[in-house]
Amino acid sequence: MTLVRDGVETPDAEVPESVASVEGPGFAGRLLTLAVTIGACILVLVAVLEAVDVDPVLAWNSIWNSTFGSTRNFSETLVRATPLLLVALTLVPSLRAGLYNIGAPGQLAAGALAATWLALHLGGQPQAVSLVVCGVSAAATGAIVAAIPGWLKAQFGVNEIITTLAMNFIVISVIGWLLNGPFKGNYANLPQSDLVPDNSTLPILIPGTRAHYGILIALAFVPLLWALDRSVVGYRLRVFGANQQLTRQAHISRRRYLIGLMAFGGVGAGLSGWMQVVTIDRQLYPTVADPVGYAGLFVALLGGLTAVGSVVAAFILGALLHGGDGLQVGANVSPEIVQVVLGLILLAYAIHRGRSATREISIQKRRLPWRRSKR
Numbered sequence: 224m225t226l227v228r229d230g231v232e233t234p235d236a237e238v239p240e241s242v243a244s245v246e247g248p249g250f251a252g253r254l255l256t257l258a259v260t261i262g263a264c265i266l267v268l269v270a271v272l273e274a275v276d277v278d279p280v281l282a283w284n285s286i287w288n289s290t291f292g293s294t295r296n297f298s299e300t301l302v303r304a305t306p307l308l309l310v311a312l313t314l315v316p317s318l319r320a321g322l323y324n325i326g327a328p329g330q331l332a333a334g335a336l337a338a339t340w341l342a343l344h345l346g347g348q349p350q351a352v353s354l355v356v357c358g359v360s361a362a363a364t365g366a367i368v369a370a371i372p373g374w375l376k377a378q379f380g381v382n383e384i385i386t387t388l389a390m391n392f393i394v395i396s397v398i399g400w401l402l403n404g405p406f407k408g409n410y411a412n413l414p415q416s417d418l419v420p421d422n423s424t425l426p427i428l429i430p431g432t433r434a435h436y437g438i439l440i441a442l443a444f445v446p447l448l449w450a451l452d453r454s455v456v457g458y459r460l461r462v463f464g465a466n467q468q469l470t471r472q473a474h475i476s477r478r479r480y481l482i483g484l485m486a487f488g489g490v491g492a493g494l495s496g497w498m499q500v501v502t503i504d505r506q507l508y509p510t511v512a513d514p515v516g517y518a519g520l521f522v523a524l525l526g527g528l529t530a531v532g533s534v535v536a537a538f539i540l541g542a543l544l545h546g547g548d549g550l551q552v553g554a555n556v557s558p559e560i561v562q563v564v565l566g567l568i569l570l571a572y573a574i575h576r577g578r579s580a581t582r583e584i585s586i587q588k589r590r591l592p593w594r595r596s597k598r
Contacts, residue, residue: 268543268564277556285556289549290542298432302503304541305438306331306495310519311526311533312444313491316451317484318520319528320464322376324485326369326387327492328516329394333368334361334493335500336398339416339507340406342423342500353423358497365493366486368394373485377478383485391516399509408506416507425502437498444491448530460484492516514544521569540565 272279290300310327317324338361345353372386399414401407408417425435451457463470463480470477495515500507522540526532547561 263568267567271560271564271567272556275556275560282550282556285549286542286546289546294429295432296545298429298434300538300541300545301428301434301438302541303545304537305435305441306499306515307519307522307540308438308441308534308537309444309491309495309498310488310515311491311522311537312441312448312530314488314520314523315448315526315528315530315533316460317488318523320460320480320484322373322481322484323384324369324372324387324488325384325517325520326372326390327488327519328512329387329391330365330368330489330492331496331499331512331516332398333394333496334365334489335496335507335511336394336401337361337364337493338423338497339419339500342419343417346420346422348422350422350424353420354425354501357423357501358494361493361497362490363493365489365491365496367489369489369492370482370486373482376485377481395509395512398507398511402507402509406507414509418505419501423501424505425498433503435498435502437494437502440494440498442534445530445534492519495519518544518565521565525568 268282269279272282289296291297310331314324314327338357341357341360342353345356348356368390369387372381372383372390375381375386376383402414402416406416408415410417425437428434428436428438451460459473459475460480462473463475463477467477496511499511499515504511518540522536523533525540526534526536543561543564547559550556550560
């Protein structure tokens with residue numbers, strides 16, 4: 224594409240940064256983001272432990288033993304990391320495009336509701352049939368719940384943060400009503416469903432543990448994102464997120480990509496809800512989306528909006544969430560300290576992103592206007 228400024232043509236090699244940036248960060252930049260992510264987690268954890276007068280070495284040993292001390296502990300880390308990774312990987316494309324889908328809790332809960340209802344009605348079917356039907360239905364339900372805010376933004380310009388948060392309240396409130404009424408189980412006088420049958424559960428990956436094949440489903444999204452990045456659709460997504468003027472000039476459908484990106488994020492959340500109810504908890508309950516929903520967004524941001532970075536961030540966060548339970552026994556520290564650490568890391572990330580955005584705006588203001596050549 225040839226651009227001109229003040230009547231002077233500029234070849235592709237001299238395209239301004241705002242346009243060239245659609246190609247995305249290079250490998251070195253992604254590697255640096257990954258290293259900073261790991262370093263930030265360690266430094267913040269040490270600083271918080273020192274602030275509450277806890278020996279960081281003792282606390283670290285407790286977290287390590289709780290995470291890697293045995294096959295069972297390692298499998299629990301995988302169980303924690305799997306839904307986080309699914310949510311994060313499917314949120315990456317929309318976040319790159321500047322869409323902030325905060326509705327993962329509602330989308331996860333909606334997928335869990337669909338999977339539970341179908342599993343309870345497919346008790347006599349083969350396991351393969353039940354798994355496929357429940358999984359696809361959960362993904363589709365999560366996508367539909369996520370697509371509604373996307374359509375509202377495309378049609379009326381409604382902020383997706385507000386609409387996705389509203390959908391969270393609506394879906395979770397509906398599930399709470401159902402579990403206290405027509406969907407309430409007969410096992411106990413609690414707001415929870417009946418146990419799903421055995422034919423609807425995912426196979427176990429590590430015998431004797433709760434680690435299941437869902438981790439492989441989550442990891443399958445890594446090569447999918449890699450292929451997407453190198454496809455025509457991936458390039459259009461980068462253009463869509465980088466420059467609205469280029470989007471219009473390239474005849475890219477803003478409506479289609481808004482709805483599609485939001486729906487894709489709902490797919491991962493719906494699948495996470497399916498895995499949670501059919502394999503881990505075996506029943507639906509009001510807080511099924513805690514803490515995965517919002518934590519998945521945190522993983523995507525912490526991973527630098529990259530597939531590999533999200534894998535590392537999901538495993539680190541899964542280790543912290545599971546290892547945090549061991550802090551109370553091994554170091555006499557409340558496991559809630561892990562939530563404080565995660566909040567501080569997210570706050571630091573937000574400050575960093577804000578400063579980067581401010582610098583970018585100041586750079587853009589100093590640039591002379593560019594326009595596409597008519598040739």
